[in-house]
Every structure is written in structure tokens, then in C-alpha cells.
Amino acid sequence: MLRLPSHNQRFHLLLRNLSSFASKTTIFMTSKHFLPSPLLPQTLSPKHFSTPSKRLLPSFPSKPIPKNQSLSLRTNGFYSLPSPSVSSPSPDVEDQPSDTRSLQILNYKLKQLGIDITECVAGRENRLMCPSCNGGKSGELSLSLFINLHGYSASWLCFRAKCGWKGYKKAAADGKPSIENLGRVNKVKFKRQITVESLQLEPLCNQLTAYFAERMISSETLKRNAIMQKRSGNKILRRKYFCCIPYGCPKVHPSSIAIAFTYWRKGELVNCKYRDLAKRFWQEKNTEKILYGLDDIADASDIIIVEGEMDKLAMEEAGFRNCVSVPAGAPPSVSKKEVPAEEQDTKYQYLWNCKEYFKKASRIILATDGDLPGQALAEELARRLGRERCWRVKWPKKNDLGHFKDANEVLMYLGPSVLKDIIDNAELYPISGLFNFSSFFDEIDQYYHRTLGYEFGVSTGWRALDNLYNVVPGELTIVTGVPNSGKSEWIDALLCNLNEGVGWKFALCSMENKVRDHARKLLEKSIKKPFFGVGYGSNVERMSVEELEKGKKWLNDTFQLIRCENDSLPSIQWVLELARAAVLRHGVQGLVIDPYNELDHQRPVSQTETEYVSQMLTKIKRFAQHHSCHVWFVAHPRQLHHWIGAPPNLYDISGSAHFINKCDNGIVIHRNRDPEAGPVDLVQVCVRKVRNKVVGNIGDAFLSYDRVTGVYNDIDESQKK
Ligand SMILES: Nc1ncnc2c1ncn2[C@@H]1O[C@H](COP(=O)(O)OP(=O)(O)OP(=O)(O)O)[C@@H](O)[C@H]1O
Numbered sequence: 001m002l003r004l005p006s007h008n009q010r011f012h013l014l015l016r017n018l019s020s021f022a023s024k025t026t027i028f029m030t031s032k033h034f035l036p037s038p039l040l041p042q043t044l045s046p047k048h049f050s051t052p053s054k055r056l057l058p059s060f061p062s063k064p065i066p067k068n069q070s071l072s073l074r075t076n077g078f079y080s081l082p083s084p085s086v087s088s089p090s091p092d093v094e095d096q097p098s099d100t101r102s103l104q105i106l107n108y109k110l111k112q113l114g115i116d117i118t119e120c121v122a123g124r125e126n127r128l129m130c131p132s133c134n135g136g137k138s139g140e141l142s143l144s145l146f147i148n149l150h151g152y153s154a155s156w157l158c159f160r161a162k163c164g165w166k167g168y169k170k171a172a173a174d175g176k177p178s179i180e181n182l183g184r185v186n187k188v189k190f191k192r193q194i195t196v197e198s199l200q201l202e203p204l205c206n207q208l209t210a211y212f213a214e215r216m217i218s219s220e221t222l223k224r225n226a227i228m229q230k231r232s233g234n235k236i237l238r239r240k241y242f243c244c245i246p247y248g249c250p251k252v253h254p255s256s257i258a259i260a261f262t263y264w265r266k267g268e269l270v271n272c273k274y275r276d277l278a279k280r281f282w283q284e285k286n287t288e289k290i291l292y293g294l295d296d297i298a299d300a301s302d303i304i305i306v307e308g309e310m311d312k313l314a315m316e317e318a319g320f321r322n323c324v325s326v327p328a329g330a331p332p333s334v335s336k337k338e339v340p341a342e343e344q345d346t347k348y349q350y351l352w353n354c355k356e357y358f359k360k361a362s363r364i365i366l367a368t369d370g371d372l373p374g375q376a377l378a379e380e381l382a383r384r385l386g387r388e389r390c391w392r393v394k395w396p397k398k399n400d401l402g403h404f405k406d407a408n409e410v411l412m413y414l415g416p417s418v419l420k421d422i423i424d425n426a427e428l429y430p431i432s433g434l435f436n437f438s439s440f441f442d443e444i445d446q447y448y449h450r451t452l453g454y455e456f457g458v459s460t461g462w463r464a465l466d467n468l469y470n471v472v473p474g475e476l477t478i479v480t481g482v483p484n485s486g487k488s489e490w491i492d493a494l495l496c497n498l499n500e501g502v503g504w505k506f507a508l509c510s511m512e513n514k515v516r517d518h519a520r521k522l523l524e525k526s527i528k529k530p531f532f533g534v535g536y537g538s539n540v541e542r543m544s545v546e547e548l549e550k551g552k553k554w555l556n557d558t559f560q561l562i563r564c565e566n567d568s569l570p571s572i573q574w575v576l577e578l579a580r581a582a583v584l585r586h587g588v589q590g591l592v593i594d595p596y597n598e599l600d601h602q603r604p605v606s607q608t609e610t611e612y613v614s615q616m617l618t619k620i621k622r623f624a625q626h627h628s629c630h631v632w633f634v635a636h637p638r639q640l641h642h643w644i645g646a647p648p649n650l651y652d653i654s655g656s657a658h659f660i661n662k663c664d665n666g667i668v669i670h671r672n673r674d675p676e677a678g679p680v681d682l683v684q685v686c687v688r689k690v691r692n693k694v695v696g697n698i699g700d701a702f703l704s705y706d707r708v709t710g711v712y713n714d715i716d717e718s719q720k721k
Contacts, residue, residue, distance in 0.1 A: 102171035103151030109169050110154060115145065123149040128156075133163035140280065161373035164332030192286045194269050199284070201228040201260045201272070208259060211277065216411045217313045225293065225313060226264065230274060232256035261309040263287075263327065265294050265354075273309065273327060283327070289350040291324035294357060303361045304423060305381060307368040311407035315367070318411065318419035323367075324357075326350060330373035331380060339383050351384055362389055365426045369406045370395040382429050390429035393422050457695035458504070461497025463714050464701035468687040469665060471498060472695050473589060473628040476621050478659050480635050481669035482648055486683060486705065487634050488512070488594055489521070490669050493712045494632075495590065496525045499558050504589040507582040509562035509575050511598035522559070523551040524709045540708050560586055569600035572616050576623045583627045593620075594634040596655070613656035621662065635659055645674065650688045664691045671705070681705045683712060 103122075110117050114131030129135055130143035142163065145156040157166040204212075204222060208229055212222055263271035271287040293312045297303045304323040306312050307330055315323040327350050339345065342352045358364070364385050366378040382390045395404045396414065404410045410419045428436075437444070446452045457470025471477075471494075481487045488510065498504045510518055520531040527547050530537025543551070560582040564570040575593060582588045593599070603612040617633075624631045638654035647670035650660040660666050666689035672682045683703045690696035703712040 100151075106147065106151055106154055106169065106171040109171070113167070113169075115143070115154075115156065117145065117147065117154070120145060120147060122147040122151055130158040130160065130163055130165060132158060132165035133160055136160050136162065138278070159329075161330065161332050161371070191288050192284065194272065194284060194287060196228065196262070196269060199230065199260070199269075199272055201230055201262070204229050204259070205257070208257070211259075212313070215310060215314075215408055216317055216416075217310070217408075218317065221313050221316045225316070226262045227313075228260040228262060230258050230260045230272075261292060263290055263292055263294070265290055267295070271327070275309070281329075288353055289327055291350055291354050291357070292327055293324045294354055296321045297324050297357050297361075299360055300357075301360055302363045302365070303358065304365045304367050306407055307374055307377060308406065308408070311367070314406075314408040314411040314419065315423070318407075318416040318423065320420070320423060324354075326368075326377065326381075330368065330371075330377035332373055332376065334376045334379045345384075348380065348384060351381070358385060361385075363391060364389055365391045365393060365423060366429065367393045367407055367423065367426075370403050371405060374406070378429075387429050387431045391426035392429045393426045396422065455694065457692075458498060458502050460494055461501055462685075462701065462703055462712065464703060465685060465687070468696050468699045468701055469667065469685070469690065470695040471590075471630050472664070472692065473630055474625045475664035475692075476617070476624050476631045476633060476662070477665040477667060478633050478635055478650070478653070478663040479667045479669060480637055480648060480650060480653050480659075482637060482643070485669045485671050487669045489705070489710055490683065490685070490703075490712060491592055491594065491632050491634070492518075492521055493525050493710065495559075495592070496522065498590065500526075505558050505560070505586060506590040506592060507560045507562055507579045507586075507588045508592050508594075509570070509579070510592060510594045511564070511570070512595065515561065515563070519552075519555055521710050522555060523548070525711055526554060527551050528709050528711055530708050537708050560588055569598060571600045571602075572619060575599070576619060579623065579629070580627060583629055588629065590630045590632070591624075592632045592634075594632075596633060596635040610656045610658060614658045614662065617658055617662040633663075645677075646670075647684060647686050660689060663689060665689060665696070679704075681707065682715075 107117055115128065117126075117128075120126040120128070124146070126145045126147070127141040128143040128145055129139070129141055133142065135142050140160070142160040143156055143158050143165075145154060147154045151171060153168065153170045155166070155168040158164055204227060209219055209222065212227070213219075258274040258276045261273045261275065262269055263273065270290050271284055273281060273283040273292070275281050291297075291305075292309050300322040302322055304315055304320055306315060306323060306325045309325050312323050312325040315321075328347070331347065345352060364381075366381055368374040368378045368381075378390075378392055395406070395410060396418070398404050398413070404413065407419060410422060443452070447455060454473055457472040459466055459470060479487050479491060495504075495506050499506075508518070513521075523543065524531055527543045529543040529547065530540055531543060533542035562570075562575055562578045562582070564574070572593075579588070579591045582591075601612065603609070607615075620631055620633060623629065635653045635655070637648040637652035647668045650666045650668065651657055653659040665687070668684075668686040668688055670684040670686060672678050672680055672684075674680075681704050683705050685701045685703060687696060687699055687701070690698060702715055704715055705712055
């Protein structure tokens with residue numbers, strides 16, 4: 001029966017004795033997972049609270065630290081154990097009234113989820129079998145469940161990293177907010193004063209010392225870190241939690257002894273964490289949560305943080321005393337929420353409680369486990385300590401399947417000098433957006449060896465342009481030219497060449513073309529025959545129906561059309577979203593937007609056209625880079641007064657100089673319209689800007705335009721014909 005500590009008579013009838021595992025003096029933990037109590041604070045949004053500093057310290061390193069610099073060895077002496085002092089009794093949680101009806105509903109709802117609360121105590125943390133993972137292989141009671149004092153709500157979390165199942169249920173839709181009750185529970189919390197004597201700790205027996213020796217932890221290290229043991233017979237240890245322990249003292253039943261990791265601050269015992277040899281953890285209740293080995297980092301400029309006490313001891317064997325362990329293991333994953341304010345950051349109270357120890361630290365090496373929870377812990381620590389002063393380690397490979405998981409494993413299998421090397425070679429903790437070149441060395445090597453693909457761009461298919469303009473995925477080419485110069489024609493011809501040469505596919509946002517006209521032009525270029533046999537095509541063989549059918553299939557396979565089917569003009573955002581779909585769905589490698597002035601260019605009154613163009617081109621470039629898609633963007637020059645027939649300049653593009661500033665390539669298409677000045681089929685492709693010298697150069701190429709088929713040829717090719 002679910003029990004609530006209550007004065008309420010009704011409830012006393014309803015409830016039986018406290019469940020045996022709701023110990024007054026201990027909090028049980030799974031491996032490396034401290035159970036914060038109660039769980040409810042975790043459900044609170046940071047928005048509920050004022051958030052002063054969310055970082056433990058400011059901090060850029062006070063001085064630059066050379067890479068691979070060894071950590072300083074601190075030489076803190078052995079701590080003498082303090083003399084006994086009065087130990088406080090463990091207080092019970094304050095009794096509160098409760099609501100039977102709510103509790104019954106809550107009981108029913110949780111049962112649906114497989115959580116049986118009949119043996120649970122409200123207002124406290126309860127340990128249950130997790131219905132989601134059944135406690136894994138070891139069958140541990142990994143589900144931490146907290147029911148609020150009134151029975152209005154329950155929250156739970158499975159502390160097994162592989163499971164991490166968590167949830168929250170209210171008894172009823174109008175259940176009282178949990179924060180009210182949380183406040184009351186918190187009020188009764190206090191910190192116990194503890195001593196070695198009050199906890200009845202003893203020096204380690206030989207068998208436990210041997211257990212550490214197997215893990216390469218020496219007696220000196222055990223002594224210096226005041227590692228002790230605790231026997232059962234005391235109320236704290238209950239047989240229920242001690243069984244099948246593989247090692248043990250012959251004089252004591254193996255299930256009745258546990259290692260005691262003592263937590264000290266300035267020589268005073270603050271907390272004690274126990275570990276039995278079946279690797280089950282628990283710790284003293286109502287004690288302050290601090291880092292393990294805290295006094296070893298007093299005034300340290302270099303600090304190592306590990307994920308368990310054994311790892312802290314392993315670091316000492318490798319020569320590093322300036323190391324602390326977190327007391328509570330790792331979270332299953334990185335929280336998606338902002339770092340809560342200090343007083344609400346319940347899971348990481350141990351960090352805040354020790355914040356002054358990090359004031360002088362300019363280098364903090366996060367040597368947490370290599371698994372996902374370990375990496376999540378490193379991230380949570382870095383978020384709080386400041387990434388800029390954090391380093392991280394890479395655990396070496398164990399075999400083809402994986403890596404060593406932590407410091408103690410490395411010490412056991414590879415020895416102290418390898419562990420020392422790993423710490424000496426810690427690398428900078430990554431900061432999103434801040435890189436050094438080493439992050440890109442693989443890509444640079446691939447570029448050098450030309451295994452990336454398209455390092456020199458793709459040929460346009462015209463020899464005349466090979467030295468001037470090649471098409472690189474992810475770049476932006478601006479194409480301009482006076483009206484009717486053949487900009488659209490030339491781009492269509494280029495797309496046909498690219499498709500023929502390297503099989504690229506394209507998305508077309510050509511707003512001036514009717515679909516059927518655009519199809520005709522593309523088919524003529526591909527089939528190299530006129531669509532119609534009259535007028536412009538009267539002297540040449542017309543494409544056959546079979547060729548048309550084949551051509552239609554080619555059109556369908558090669559191009560995606562982006563068209564605004566209502567009267568409104570498309571916005572650039574709209575075009576890019578559809579182009580993205582075309583990339584993902586059809587694998588297009590190129591996008592044509594033709595022309596700029598047919599897009600919707602509404603802009604806020606406060607924004608100048610220059611600002612607007614700049615932002616628009618930024619969006620296009622981001623799209624191009626992100627999707628490795630080349631974009632051709634056609635823009636008209638402004639009205640040219642006193643035009644004498646020369647090719648316009650890229651700075652003549654109406655709207656903004658950003659067109660030339662922001663593009664990767666700038667091309668002007670120009671054609672001769674004066675028979676006296678030269679052949680009228682002569683087309684001048686003026687390459688006016690090429691950002692990447694590897695793929696081109698500034699210069700002019702001349703092509704010949706076949707008006708019947710719309711095909712552009714190299715001049716010598718056309719002369720051959
Ligand atoms: N070198 C050329 N010789 C003769 N006609 C050409 C030449 N280049 C293009 N044309 C013709 O000019 C017309 C317009 O071509 P296109 O639409 O490609 O020009 P544009 O520069 O994109 O025009 P606008 O600026 O109006 O969009 C087409 O009928 C095309 O056949």
C-alpha cells in the first residue's frame with residue numbers, strides 16, 4: 001500500500017508501515033548515478049526562476065597554456081582523520097496532509113505504465129524496478145520515483161544510462177502544482193554532521209586492499225585518499241542490498257562489507273559514498289554533495305575531472321593528484337534545456353558547492369568515460385565550467401570493436417605511463433563555431449589527393465571556357481547581360497552540357513518562360529534539331545515524334561520545375577525551400593533562378609535595397625553551400641543610358657553592388673547585333689569574377705550561337721560545320 005507520512009487519520013487507516021527500503025539514512029545509487037531527490041525540481045523550467053550566473057566562473061585561461069603541457073602534481077599529504085564529533089540523528093521528512101482520492105487516481109495511472117507504487121512512500125524518493133528496462137542484466141532497482149506529499153503527482157527517472165526512462169504524471173488534470181509541495185520538502189532538508197566514528201568506518205581489510213590492487217590501486221593511494229570500509233550489522237547496511245559478492249573478508253560474510261569512499265573538504269568529512277563489490281553504490285543521506293578528492297585541487301590551475309572514485313585513484317597512480325571525481329555519475333544524455341540557475345541546478349549542486357575551487361583553474365581536463373553518458377557528463381560540466389578552459393581526453397582503442405572506457409581501465413590494461421600520456425595529450429574541448437585547422441585535415445588531404453570530387457570544377461563543355469569558368473558544387477554564379485543578350489539561352493545550354501558531361505540534374509525557377517517554351521528550348525539543345533519545321537526551322541530536319549518522346553523522358557529525369565502557380569511573385573525563401581526539397585528528393589546539383597526582378601522583393605521600410613540584396617544573397621549562398629548545389633542567379637543591369645553596345649559591367653546590375661561582391665562567379669553574356677561589326681551569331685561570355693583561382697580566371701570566351709537549335713558551339717567547332 002502506498003504510504004504517505006501523514007497526520008491524517010484516514011490515511012493512517014489506509015497506509016501500512018513504511019516500506020523497508022525507504023531508509024532514513026541512506027540514498028541508494030546505481031553505478032555512477034546519484035539519485036537527486038526529489039525528482040520534481042528537474043521538471044521545472046528555468047524560466048520559473050531568476051537566473052543570475054549560470055556559469056561557475058568567468059574565465060578565459062589566465063595565461064596561455066601550451067598544448068601537451070604536463071599537469072602539475074600536487075603533493076597534498078595524507079589526511080589525518082578528524083576526531084569524532086556528535087552525529088546528528090537522521091530526521092524524517094515532515095508529515096503533510098494528503099489526498100486519498102488523488103492518490104488512488106495516481107496509483108491507477110501509474111499501474112497502466114507498469115509502475116507499482118503500493119510499497120512506496122510519498123514525499124521521498126523510492127527505488128523500484130524499472131518497467132522499461134527491468135534493471136538491465138543486474139536487475140537493479142534503477143527507477144527513482146518521487147510522489148509528492150499529497151499524492152497529486154509522481155515523477156520518475158531510470159538511472160540506468162542505457163534506459164533513462166523518465167516521466168511525470170498528475171493524479172488529475174487539476175492536480176496541485178508540484179512546486180508547492182517541493183518547497184515544503186526542501187525545507188526539512190539539512191546537512192548532517194558526520195565523522196569516521198559516527199559512520200563506524202574501519203580501515204580496509206586485506207581482501208578489499210587486494211581488490212584495489214587488482215585494479216592497480218596501491219595501498220599508498222588508498223591510504224592517502226582515506227579509503228575505508230563499512231560492515232553490516234549497522235542499520236545502514238541491509239542484507240537486502242548485499243548478496244553474491246565475489247570477494248570478501250573471510251571473517252565477515254562477503255555480503256556484509258562495503259568500500260567507503262570518504263569525501264572531505266578542508267580536512268572535514270562531508271559525505272561518504274559506499275560501493276559493494278557487486279558495484280552497487282549508495283551514499284549518506286542529508287549530506288552535502290561535493291566533488292570527491294576536493295582538497296587535492298585547492299589552488300590548482302590544472303584540474304582533472306573524472307567520472308568515478310576509482311578513476312580518481314587511477315589518476316593518482318599515473319602521477320596526477322590534482323584530480324576530482326563527480327559524486328553522482330553521468331546523465332543519460334545532454335539536457336536540451338538551458339543551464340538552470342545555481343540554486344535550481346539540483347543535479348550539479350556538487351559543482352556549485354565547490355565553485356571556489358575552480359577560481360584559479362585555467363585548464364580543466366574532462367576525463368569522463370568514453371561512453372555516451374560519459375560524454376554527456378563532459379558536456380554538462382563544460383557548459384558550467386566554461387568550454388574555453390576545458391580540455392578532453394580520447395581513450396585509446398581497446399580492439400576493433402571499441403575503446404577503453406575510463407582511466408581505471410587504461411591503468412589496468414595499459415599502465416600508468418599510458419594513462420599519463422593520455423592526460424598530457426588532452427585536446428581542447430570543442431567550442432561550437434570555433435575550430436582549428438586540424439579538424440579539417442582529413443578534408444584538406446582529400447582535396448590535395450583530389451578524392452573529394454570536382455576539385456577543379458566541372459567543365460562547361462566549351463573548350464573556350466575551360467581556363468576561365470568551371471562549375472563548382474555549392475557556388476553562386478551571377479549571370480547578367482542586356483535584355484535579349486541570350487542569358488537564359490546560354491544557361492540552358494550550359495545545363496544541357498553539364499547533364500551530358502557529368503549527369504547533373506537541375507531545379508529551374510525560370511519565371512519568364514512558359515513551361516512548353518522552356519521544354520522546346522531545352523529539347524532543341526539536347527536533340528540538336530528544331531522543335532518545329534517551319535519559320536526558324538524550315539531549312540533543317542525537325543525532331544521526330546520518337547525523338548520528342550525520348551526527349552520528354554530526358555526532361556522529366558533531368559529537371560524539376562519551381563513555379564508559382566498563383567498570381568503572386570515567389571519569395572526567395574519559398575524558392576529555396578522548394579529547391580531544398582528538389583535536392584533531397586531528386587538529387588539535383590544545380591538551381592537556376594531567372595531572373596531576380598521576378599521575385600517578390602517586399603522588404604521592411606527600415607531596410608535599404610542594398611541590405612535586402614545582401615541578405616537575399618546570403619540566403620542563396622547558404623543554401624548552395626549547405627546542399628552542395630550550384631546556383632545560377634540571373635540579374636539584369638540597370639537601365640543603361642547612352643549605351644553604345646558594349647557589354648555591361650557587373651557593377652551595372654540594378655539593385656546593389658552586392659551582386660558582384662557576394663557572388664563566387666560573375667558572368668556577362670553579350671552578343672554582337674551589328675553585322676558590320678562582326679558575325680551576329682558571335683556570343684561573348686565575359687567572365688568578370690572568379691573567386692577560386694583553382695577553377696577559373698577572368699577573361700572572355702567566344703562561342704557561336706545556332707539560332708535554329710539554340711546550341712552554343714566553340715568557334716572552331718562551328719567553323720568545321
Ligand atoms: N547570339 C545570338 N544571336 C541571335 N539570337 C540570339 C542570340 N542569343 C540569344 N538569342 C535570341 O535572343 C532571344 C532572347 O534570348 P534569352 O531569353 O536567352 O535572352 P535574355 O538575355 O535572357 O533576355 P532577357 O534579358 O529579356 O531575359 C531568344 O530568342 C534567343 O534565341
